[in-house]
Amino acid sequence: MYRIGMLTPSSNTCLEPVTAALLHGSGLASAHFARVPVTRIALDDGSVAQFDAEPMLAAARLLRDAEADVIAWNGTSGSWLGPDRDRALCAAITAETGIPATTSTLALLDACAAYGVTRLGLALPYTKDVADRIAATYTAEGVECLVAEPLGIDDNASFARVPPERVARQIKAAAQDTHAVAVVCTNVHGAHLAAGLEEALHLPVLDSVTATLWKTLDLVGAAPALPGWGTLLRTGSLRARLQEAVRELLAATGADRTTLRLDVPEHGLHVDLTAAEALRPGVRPIRRDASLDQRRLNTVEWLERHRTPLVQPHFQAAPHPPQALVDGYGVHAQLLGPVVRGEAMTGWLSVHSLHERAWTDGDRTALAAATARVHSALDTSS
Structure with a gap:
């Protein structure tokens, strides 16, 4: 002890x-x-x-x-x-x-x-x-x-x-x-x-x-x-580690916003609200916006089918993100990575840019590293 x-x-x-x-x-x-x-x-x-x-x-x-x-x-x-x-x-x-x-x-x-x-x-x-x-x-x-x-x-x-x-x-x-x-x-x-x-x-x-x-x-x-x-002694350490993962992902990619969505009911986590979010100064938070059915989004359904990162330097080609992401939050490029636990896609990481941008190999590596940190945090909390 x-x-x-x-x-x-x-x-x-x-x-x-x-x-x-x-x-x-x-x-x-x-x-x-x-x-x-x-x-x-x-x-x-x-x-x-x-x-x-x-x-x-x-x-x-x-x-x-x-x-x-x-x-x-x-x-x-x-x-x-x-x-x-x-x-x-x-x-x-x-x-x-x-x-x-x-x-x-x-x-x-x-x-x-x-x-x-x-x-x-x-x-x-x-x-x-x-x-x-x-x-x-x-x-x-x-x-x-x-x-x-x-x-x-x-x-x-x-x-x-x-x-x-x-x-x-x-x-x-x-x-x-x-x-x-x-x-x-x-x-x-x-x-x-x-x-x-x-x-x-x-x-x-x-x-x-x-x-x-x-x-x-x-x-x-x-x-x-x-x-x-209460929640802090039950899930606080998990929340802190998830927050650290998205914060490091933001720093590594130089993006404008990074988020993590998870379905882990025993820890009070559901994908319609983010589990963690990191932002550049002045960027509007999305953390408490539960207005969309996340599992029904085109991009998320694509992730569910392919179980591989979705790389979108722009939104000119399918799968198209929800218009609210563009109009309400100003996102014009994104990088999404599934979090697969066993047979289920438990959630996903999102990397948002307010401008169109070409995602690099380094960005993909950072996404993979963040995904590994999320798995580690979930393994530790189970």
Whole structure:
């Protein structure tokens, strides 16, 4: 089993029992905790000083003695002090201990990237000025925020005493016209609510404690697929690897958009919505457009018959793509590659260009490499 080291705010009484519950029976890892002094959340200098690096480095050195495989700052201070501060802390922890590191804020941002979240609802226990700073921080990272009315609390120990039904009401209030909701605080009991609220809201609910555990397991290669706690622990690592595959395909081809569509119902994936998407700046996303019956498209039926990449430097010859792809998204050339699992075409990768272009051998090689990465991710998650 892996050993996960958690740097824990001293007044936090939530994350340790919740992390133990999340891991119970998984056989993946054991969690080990070292506390650092944190009692109040505000924007004044005294509160900010609680998150200086040196106390955390001292605690990280103790976790090194326990031979932790990964270390996480299990606190969300980077959400108002800025993720660059967390990135610097992680670099310092690794330099000091030789152990990879992450934080709750970086984990939440990685979860948003894995699920393509660019509009996030925030459920926060903090005062309004802290909540406003958090929204501005996430917006600067490319994630627009809708903030439910914050609870107005600054005493860290009090966060854990917020009743679950109040947390649930706040999550529901933050779920208006968003791609996901995040409970941003590791001393609020949101983890147990996630699965039920996801079913009701049809949105991922990203609890900070759950996200931190997910990212630590992901960093050590455990690829968690834990049922009962919401989508992130069940499919987050698969989603992250699929997203990485299309992002690398975009970089390798210099295309304008790359997407992946898959039918894997056990992971909530269906081809009418993309499983992953990467875009050049300014290119319109297609991720949440479910207006077309994808299996009935001419190009997809061609893929189903031939089970080989479809190379289209232009759309002058059959099979013709849907006119909506041209008129609505400006695509004028594409490269499609089937993902065949056993006897079934489970899905396909798409490489889009907004201009006609001759696809090269290098582009085809990049498509083959991305297809192999998708297979690897699916094999790991099964």
